[in-house]
Amino acid sequence: MSSTPLPEVARIARDLIRIDTSNWGGGKANGEREAAEYVGAHLESLGLETEYYEPIPRRTNVMARVPGRDRSRPALVVHGHLDVVPAVAEDWSVDPFAGEIRDGMLWGRGAVDMKNMDAMILASVGDLLRAGEQPERDLVLAFFADEENGGVEGSALVVKERPEWFAGATEAISEVGGYSITVDDRRAYLLQVGEKALIWIRLVARGRAGHGSRLHPENALTRLAEAVAAIGRTRWPIRLTPTTEALLAGLSDLTGRSADDPDALAAAAGPAEAFLASTFRTTANPTVLQAGYKHNVIPERAEALIDVRTLPGTEDDVLAELQHIVGDDVEIEIVVRDIGMETPFCGDLVDAMVAALGRHDPGVPVIPYLLGAGTDNKALASIGITGYGFAPLLLPADLDFTGMFHGVDERVPVDSLSFGQRVLADLFRTC
Known part of the structure; x- marks a missing residue:
């Protein structure tokens, strides 16, 4: 054949x-x-x-x-x-x-x-x-x-x-x-015609090490988990740039739909919806968790990696807001930052x-x-x-x-x- x-x-x-x-x-x-x-x-x-x-x-x-x-x-x-x-x-x-x-x-x-x-x-x-x-x-x-x-x-x-x-x-x-x-x-x-800024951060939570059986309010893992959940559940507001405004205008012309609701207009793009909707706002997604070494040992340190993508020019404002979200008990370290x-x-x-x-x-x-x-x-x-x-x-x-x-x-x-x-x-x- x-x-x-x-x-x-x-x-x-x-x-x-x-x-x-x-x-x-x-x-x-x-x-x-x-x-x-x-x-x-x-x-x-x-x-x-x-x-x-x-x-x-x-x-x-x-x-x-x-x-x-x-x-x-x-x-x-x-x-x-x-x-x-x-x-x-x-x-x-x-x-x-x-x-x-x-x-x-x-x-x-x-x-x-x-x-x-x-x-x-x-x-x-x-x-x-x-x-x-x-x-x-x-x-x-x-x-x-x-x-x-x-x-x-x-x-x-x-x-x-x-x-x-x-x-x-x-x-x-x-x-x-x-x-x-x-x-x-x-x-x-x-x-x-453009790219969001890249900021990869590490969250570091500290506590006291101890036996897994004890009452232990200073648990680094608990502090980290709360911080990770808070970031992961944050819905960042829409903030348009000249490029995303032009995108919405183009999609509006194509569909006859209003550009006043960016997320609804992105949804008309079917499988590409999530890709387009992410360009209207900051995204901050937890990707890696690292902590502990044994089932019955409470670790003194816990870490998480977060992939942050911000609109151009908003990087410092986003980092300040992330610190507010996680609170003073969790440290933010910058691993990679790019324009x-x-x-x-x-x-x-x-x-x-x-x-x-x-x-x-x-x-x-x-x-x-x-x-x-x-x-x-x-x-x-x-x-x-x-x-x-x-x-x-x-x-x-x-x-x-x-x-x-x-x-x-x-x-x-x-x-x-x-x-x-x-x-x-x-x-x-x-x-």
């Missing part, structure tokens, strides 16, 4: 998924060197010169520059990350690192975040170079380690120690934008991205949005490069694409990867 050959873009994505690049944070990661070497070998097969940077053993980054037709123009950085969050295999329907093709979809950790885009970058550049073409301007192709730990051992070190990689670049594109959503049975694309960003939905590159989508899916509106999470664009911003999220995917209306970021059973349609490859190649020819 014959079968349809797998497109190159899907083969690359599958190969990358099969390289386990799980990143647990704190310097513990797998496979980033092997993934960087795979990417480097592919770039070299296209006739490009690669450069590696490994500031920490096995935390490998790789870069190549593609000469453009007009080298007087500022370069465009096109970047991805090679690490993924860990996957608990027993929770999945498939082996998360097998790169299985099933029902027209590629399954595996990284299929959504973000080995899909890595593959689309490599395949689209390959389209141009194998056809003897050049992009309109220089492309700086960069693939980073450690993005899933805030980039502290990846892009943050690269921009500090290898700024020459990005010489002459003023703009960048990467993940979490350019994908389609379905709103009241109408399709639209979301183009990411928020917001860029106007205009300019030549934005116009080129919108036009590229329009040539491949005519008549479908493109709406700006603020990403509730973060990308390596934050590191590039520190050296003056404006970043956007543009990993174009035409997706089925019923696929909960945004829900699979860091979720189980990550999967992406093979046809969507091919669509993204075509749109990116088109963009590189014209932008």
